[in-house]
Amino acid sequence: MSATMPLRPNEMTVVTDQERFEAPPGDVTGAADVARWAAFRAAYHRAQACEDGDFPLQLDFGLHASCNFRCPLCVHGGVARPPESFLPFETAQRVIDEASEYGLCSVKLNYINEPLQYPDTLLRVARYAKKRGVLNTYFATNGLALPTSIGLHLIDARVSKVMVSIDATTPETFYAMRRSNRFFTVVAHVEELLNLRTRLRVTWPLVRVNFLKTNVNMHEADAFLARWRGVADSVAFLSRVGVPGVENDFALSDQRLDRNFDEFHCALPFKLMVVDADGSILPCCTFGGRSMPLGRTPEMTIREAWTNPKMSALRALHQRGGFRENPVCAHCVGAKEPSMIDKPFAYHKPSADGLQKITELRLGFSEMKAIIERNCPESRQRAVALTELETAAMWAIKAVVFNDPASEVAPGL
Numbered sequence: 097m098s099a100t101m102p103l104r105p106n107e108m109t110v111v112t113d114q115e116r117f118e119a120p121p122g123d124v125t126g127a128a129d130v131a132r133w134a135a136f137r138a139a140y141h142r143a144q145a146c147e148d149g150d151f152p153l154q155l156d157f158g159l160h161a162s163c164n165f166r167c168p169l170c171v172h173g174g175v176a177r178p179p180e181s182f183l184p185f186e187t188a189q190r191v192i193d194e195a196s197e198y199g200l201c202s203v204k205l206n207y208i209n210e211p212l213q214y215p216d217t218l219l220r221v222a223r224y225a226k227k228r229g230v231l232n233t234y235f236a237t238n239g240l241a242l243p244t245s246i247g248l249h250l251i252d253a254r255v256s257k258v259m260v261s262i263d264a265t266t267p268e269t270f271y272a273m274r275r276s277n278r279f280f281t282v283v284a285h286v287e288e289l290l291n292l293r294t295r296l297r298v299t300w301p302l303v304r305v306n307f308l309k310t311n312v313n314m315h316e317a318d319a320f321l322a323r324w325r326g327v328a329d330s331v332a333f334l335s336r337v338g339v340p341g342v343e344n345d346f347a348l349s350d351q352r353l354d355r356n357f358d359e360f361h362c363a364l365p366f367k368l369m370v371v372d373a374d375g376s377i378l379p380c381c382t383f384g385g386r387s388m389p390l391g392r393t394p395e396m397t398i399r400e401a402w403t404n405p406k407m408s409a410l411r412a413l414h415q416r417g418g419f420r421e422n423p424v425c426a427h428c429v430g431a432k433e434p435s436m437i438d439k440p441f442a443y444h445k446p447s448a449d450g451l452q453k454i455t456e457l458r459l460g461f462s463e464m465k466a467i468i469e470r471n472c473p474e475s476r477q478r479a480v481a482l483t484e485l486e487t488a489a490m491w492a493i494k495a496v497v498f499n500d501p502a503s504e505v506a507p508g509l
């Protein structure tokens with residue numbers, strides 16, 4: 097696979113038939129829009145080489161924060177699942193309005209969530225984005241909720257691309273990767289969408305099938321390529337990124353990832369920003385983005401977030417190839433230095449919500465301390481009880497910050 101599909105610089109994804117994605121989306125035909133698309137792709141390639149721009153080339157929206165799968169390699173399969181929240185349509189609308197002033201060309205309709213759980217929201221935002229001049233709308237999905245009825249709406253809303261994560265060629269490997277028995281349903285949904293497009297004689301949405309490379313499924317990578325190349329519009333092989341709070345044995349060795357860490361500069365903070373379901377504005381679209389929030393809409397505009405000193409510092413870090421200096425990036429890329437402070441021992445700056453919970457815990461533990469002191473005679477037992485109470489307080493506080501996706505891990509390092 098790697099012989100025919102070389103890794104592009106600064107990418108964690110290898111893609112077949114990339115030229116289809118370079119071309120204007122199927123519904124973009126007017127001369128002015130075709131020219132806008134060409135300018136967008138040129139800017140995208142400059143961003144790929146870590147060149148700064150005035151405004152993100154793409155905005156990603158986490159329209160809600162949940163998933164209908166519990167994959168072991170995702171926050172939704174771990175203990176640190178984000179609380180359910182929904183981005184109000186008006187917020188997405190306001191952000192798109194701001195971005196359209198800068199000629200935004202691309203919107204992704206998901207972040208770390210399954211967007212087809214709430215297809216009405218997805219379609220509403222997709223339609224609005226198109227209305228405001230966005231040329232490219234797309235999303236990634238696990239494909240479970242992608243029947244023909246949804247496909248019809250996607251075509252009607254002129255959604256440009258759908259990326260379906262399948263990760264396997266057999267139900268057994270699919271189960272190992274996704275903890276789901278619905279392999280054949282997902283495959284059927286992809287085929288139905290392709291057939292529907294042919295039947296309706298439209299060229300959108302383009303359909304890409306994804307394969308996340310891990311040591312659990314890597315033996316099926318070649319078969320996956322053979323199964324889907326020429327059937328789907330594109331086949332992508334993704335390298336796994338680190339997931340905060342999720343450590344398991346799915347990781348491939350660096351050699352098998354074909355990745356040259358010494359030449360790696362993450363291009364994502366040069367291309368895009370994310371608006372998460374709780375309104376947080378994030379600097380990149382991987383799991384690590386949630387550990388580096390820049391602010392929140394509507395208090396902060398996208399332009400303010402893009403020019404925020406934290407965002408500029410992140411871009412400067414990647415321009416000089418210093419991703420190892422940032423523990424979030426080092427963990428994301430998977431090149432954690434042995435000397436790097438591991439997450440359980442790192443400093444966590446609580447989020448505003450976390451701080452509130454911690455204060456409540458501190459009050460509760462203080463009250464319990466007073467109760468013990470009031471009722472227990474001075475003794476070794478009382479001393480042990482107070483010591484254990486302190487220990488319990490420390491663990492409870494750590495439980496809050498450690499499992500809060502909005503808490504910052506070792507900021508500034």
Ligand code: SF4
Pocket residue numbers: 337362363364365379380381382384385410419424425426428429
């Ligand atoms: S966490 Fe860092 S390395 Fe990972 S995608 Fe974000 S900016 Fe890039």
